[in-house]
Amino acid sequence: MSRKSERNLAIYGYSRVSTSNQDYKTQIFKLEDAGADKIFSEKYTGTKKEGRKELEELLSIVEKGDLVLVTKIDRLARSIVDLNGIISKLNSSGVTITFLDNSLTFEPNKNDSMQTLMMNMLGSFAQFERDLIVTRTQEGKQWHRANQKNYKEGRPKRVLNDHYKLALELMETHSMRDVEKKMKISLSTLNRIKKQAAEEKVLKVVND
Template identity: 35%
Template structure:
């Protein structure tokens, strides 16, 4: 029986050190972290690896439910996959675990809240962009990765994984940049 921690942040300029420290303080012997959106499981290879690694009696620990996911269905699927392996999921804040009978119900409700929060964030963002565009102040989001460098590395035969490591972004971001070149 092992406690295994999972930390996630959404963007490359965010840091997961606080999550990692909290998970280690909770006794997690392994802590995996990644920078990927919680809106879906796409591109979240560390989470997939952790789930594959789980054994009977293990416990997957996250600091908050939104670190596990912001889509109710995804969260419930993750919990289900962990349970099929005989493992438990524990959220530290608020403290909820699937070990107890009510854990699944509480996680479902919290998952719905996380999904609703994500929708509110997106709606506020769209409204803000619309207002800024109307006022002539919107110039688009900040470019976080060097698109030309990604294209140059790809053209020289460098693979997506190596490019992502060199640039400091996800492979999914590399694929997006490369596919936008074709449009």
């Protein structure tokens, strides 16, 4: 008996958020409610699938007859080229993909011109919306630069709270990797707070 005939068809879910302030709860609830047995979740801000480890793992394990669920098109891809590429890869492997909120399903060996049209339209609208956000952000920065004398571009400094201060103390005797695991703080954040603490120490000496 082949492995395929022994294996039950699987239903996978995929969720993604693009900022650290977002969470997957709503997406995961919808995916579970729709029958997802295993859900791959990740935080990723890029526009391409490269570097999205959870998505890459999902694409590597799906088999013919499986179903992949995603809440919305823009959770799977942020460009039409990538969207078409991922859907084509799944369909060519015999895998069906459904976008729950968009009420769209793409099945293997089924050419539905209306669904293809909808996919491209929705992908276009998603990209248009992102372009608008970028444009508004740039316009906002230009206004602040022109109207606020002390305006500084970039993210504001973090407040060195007790959690960060403990991480700073641990970095004196432990490797940053160890502190990252112990304190659940990313290496990039550890580098930022380390630099910030050093800057604040210098300012304190100067002001004193």
